[in-house]
Each structure stands twice: as C-alpha cells, then as structure tokens.
Amino acid sequence: MTNANDMNVSTIVIVGGGVIGLSSAYHLARRGVPRVVLLEKDTVGAGASSRAGGIITAQLWSKTGIEARKLSLRLFQEISEELRPYGYRFQAVGCLNLFSPADWCEREKLLPLYRECGLPYETLAAAEIRQRWPLLAPADDIIGLFDPLGGYSEPDDYIPALAQHCRALGVDIREGVTVTDFVVERGRVMGIRADGEFLAADQVICCAHSWTNRLLAAVGLQLPMKSFVHQRYLTAPLAKAPALPAVNANPAGVYLRPAKGDRLLVGGETANRLEQENPAYGFGMDDLRAPAGFSARLRGKAQALLPALAQAPFQVERVGLIAFSMDGEPILGAVSGVSGLLLGTAFHSGGFAYNPVAGKLLADLATEGETTLDITAFSPDRFKPAEASVYRKSRLRQNQAFSRRH
Numbered sequence: 191m192t193n194a195n196d197m198n199v200s201t202i203v204i205v206g207g208g209v210i211g212l213s214s215a216y217h218l219a220r221r222g223v224p225r226v227v228l229l230e231k232d233t234v235g236a237g238a239s240s241r242a243g244g245i246i247t248a249q250l251w252s253k254t255g256i257e258a259r260k261l262s263l264r265l266f267q268e269i270s271e272e273l274r275p276y277g278y279r280f281q282a283v284g285c286l287n288l289f290s291p292a293d294w295c296e297r298e299k300l301l302p303l304y305r306e307c308g309l310p311y312e313t314l315a316a317a318e319i320r321q322r323w324p325l326l327a328p329a330d331d332i333i334g335l336f337d338p339l340g341g342y343s344e345p346d347d348y349i350p351a352l353a354q355h356c357r358a359l360g361v362d363i364r365e366g367v368t369v370t371d372f373v374v375e376r377g378r379v380m381g382i383r384a385d386g387e388f389l390a391a392d393q394v395i396c397c398a399h400s401w402t403n404r405l406l407a408a409v410g411l412q413l414p415m416k417s418f419v420h421q422r423y424l425t426a427p428l429a430k431a432p433a434l435p436a437v438n439a440n441p442a443g444v445y446l447r448p449a450k451g452d453r454l455l456v457g458g459e460t461a462n463r464l465e466q467e468n469p470a471y472g473f474g475m476d477d478l479r480a481p482a483g484f485s486a487r488l489r490g491k492a493q494a495l496l497p498a499l500a501q502a503p504f505q506v507e508r509v510g511l512i513a514f515s516m517d518g519e520p521i522l523g524a525v526s527g528v529s530g531l532l533l534g535t536a537f538h539s540g541g542f543a544y545n546p547v548a549g550k551l552l553a554d555l556a557t558e559g560e561t562t563l564d565i566t567a568f569s570p571d572r573f574k575p576a577e578a579s580v581y582r583k584s585r586l587r588q589n590q591a592f593s594r595r596h
Contacts, residue, residue, distance in 0.1 A: 213549025241510030285340025422457030518592030
C-alpha cells in the first residue's frame with residue numbers, strides 16, 4: 191500500500207458515485223489519505239455505471255489511451271483478487287473487435303502503434319473467427335482484431351464489491367446527497383455545497399458524468415462534451431454458458447458479451463437520436479426510454495452475428511447516457527485558473543474500461559500533483575476556446591460525434 195501524500199492533503203471530496211468516483215476513492219484510501227468523502231445524489235452506481243456494457247479492450251486509437259488501458263487491465267487483475275471476497279471477478283475472456291473492409295483500412299494503420307506499445311493482438315479472417323467461436327457467424331468480408339488481454343467486468347458485481355471495499359478502507363460514502371455548488375475563494379475551490387451545507391476539502395474530484403457542466407457553471411467553466419442515450423439488454427438464460435469473448439461489432443453498431451446466469455448482454459446506440467441536453471440535478475437515468483422498435487432492430491443486427499440469440503429473448507432493458515468530449519478522448523486532470531479541482535469525465539462508452547486507471551490517475555494528481563503516465567492528451571485545458579464554444583452550442587446526433595466503443 192502506498193502512503194504518498196506529498197501535497198499534505200487531509201480531506202478529499204469526490205462528487206459522483208459511479209465507477210470513476212469509486213475507483214478514485216479506493217486509490218486515495220489505499221495510499222493513506224486521512225479523510226475521503228464520496229457524495230452521490232442517488233445510490234452508488236445508480237447512473238451510467240450500472241447501465242454499462244463493462245467491456246474492456248486496450249485496442250484504442252491514441253498512444254495515451256492505449257497506455258492508460260494497458261494499466262487499467264493490469265489494475266483490473268489486481269483489484270479482482272482484492273474484491274474476490276465480495277463476489278467479484280474480472281472476466282478475462284478477451285475482446286474481439288470487428289471491422290468492415292473500409293473501417294479496417296483505418297484500424298490497420300494503428301497496428302504499428304500497438305506493436306510500439308507492446309500491445310498483443312491477433313488479426314483474424316471471418317472463417318478463423320467462426321472456427322474459434324462457433325457461436326459467431328460474421329460475414330465473409332469481416333476482419334477481426336482480437337485483444338487477448340481484454341474481457342469484461344460485470345457491473346452488478348463490481349459496483350457493490352468496490353463500494354463495500356471502499357467503506358472497509360474507511361471511505362465515507364454518502365448517498366442521497368446532491369452537490370449543487372463549488373465554494374471558491376481567490377481562485378481556489380475550498381469545498382462543496384450539498385443540500386445547503388458546506389463541506390470543506392483540500393481537493394475536490396468531480397466525476398459527475400453528464401452533470402459535470404451543470405456543476406462547473408459555478409466556477410465559470412464549461413467543457414466541450416455531450417451526452418447521448420445508450421441501451422443495453424440482458425437475455426433470458428441460454429441452455430449453457432455461451433463460449434464467447436466480449437465482442438465490439440463495429441459495422442453493425444452493436445456489442446455483445448456473455449453475462450452471468452448463462453445469459454448474453456447486447457447493447458447499442460441510437461445513431462440518429464439527438465444529444466441529451468445538460469440534465470438537471472433531479473434528472474435520473476430511469477427517466478430515459480429507448481425509442482419504439484429499437485430493441486427489435488438491435489436484436490436483428492446482433493442475431494445476424496450470433497444466431498443463438500433466436501433462442502434467448504431480451505428480458506431486461508437498461509437505458510443510460512454516455513458522454514463524449516469534442517475530440518473523443520477522456521477529460522481528466524486539473525483545470526488552469528481553478529486550483530483544488532480535478533475532473534474525470536467524458537470517457538465515451540468506456541468509463542468501465544477506464545475506471546481503475548482513471549481512479550489511480552486522479553488519486554496521483556490529488557496527492558502528488560503529477561502522474562507517471564503522460565496524460566496531456568486528456569487535459570481539460572487542451573481545447574481551443576473558440577472551437578470548444580462552437581461545439582458546445584451545436585446540436586448533434588450521435589452519429590455526428592466521435593464513434594468510440596469501450
């Protein structure tokens with residue numbers, strides 16, 4: 191256990207009790223911060239985290255993202271052992287990313303970067319995919335890129351296990367508490383105001399997902415990020431556990447993976463649906479609905495790849511929000527001109543995949559002021575103000591934003 195606290199921090203407040211906030215609390219507690227308080231307006235994980243696909247792959251599109259995900263995969267394995275007594279285990283089944291010939295031309299250009307980063311991968315033709323995983327039936331022109339280190343994390347197991355462990359480590363988790371303001375004196379955040387009461391802090395970490403800009407308005411900041419609706423479904427149990435990796439079927443705009451109870455999880459986005467406007471504090475993701483007929487269309491796309499779906503009707507629907515920055519990369523780090531405030535948001539559809547490393551990076555910044563991994567590409571200050579303003583004022587459909595899956 192690390193006990194680094196070079197910045198003499200005694201109290202850190204975390205806003206948002208999803209997996210990014212919980213992971214931050216975990217890493218802070220493990221390194222000996224005396225007081226870590228996590229505030230969640232609902233129950234922990236009740237927002238996007240419990241509605242996530244939970245798939246993780248390191249086969250991303252930037253060196254920073256790849257290095258971060260490699261570390262995230264390592265941390266998932268470590269945390270899995272630590273959380274085993276609480277009923278959680280990382281599912282290291284690998285991740286298969288599928289591409290059309292046109293999309294493969296772009297992804298193939300990244301293979302030298304994968305080799306440079308020491309990232310293992312296999313390229314597979316459609317026939318090889320069908321032979322290795324007989325349940326899958328990709329079209330003959332589909333190309334597969336397999337990540338042997340990837341897999342998935344079951345949100346319904348991971349979230350309560352991590353929350354329990356955080357409490358055991360001394361984290362003060364307060365649910366049903368709505369943060370409405372950052373308290374600022376002479377350019378420094380001194381704490382937060384929640385339900386009319388002030389809570390002082392040496393550092394505040396904001397992991398409020400789609401509510402981030404509503405909170406940042408209090409300090410005169412707005413990030414170029416947008417939220418979009420996302421749907422995922424659990425099937426009825428199959429006759430036996432499906433022998434499959436996690437699959438990002440990019441040409442169909444679908445992902446799928448095994449799920450506990452011999453089920454399948456299938457998810458996708460609504461490409462033509464307009465962005466979700468900045469939600470009010472009282473907004474809950476249970477208020478969201480999938481469009482009429484969406485589940486049938488999603489099933490049709492997924493079933494073309496996985497015919498066994500015909501025997502497993504959808505039983506559970508969960509609808510949530512995913513958040514994208516203007517350039518598709520996460521927003522993580524300090525904000526110039528406002529000390530004492532750290533941000534962790536806009537993880538596209540990969541918040542679950544990023545959460546172990548995101549929590550570590552935020553804990554590094556909060557206690558030491560720096561990270562060993564260069565995360566300049568994630569900096570909240572990286573955006574040009576004029577371009578960011580235009581982006582925020584635009585109204586986009588999901589297919590007009592960066593297409594980033596897990």
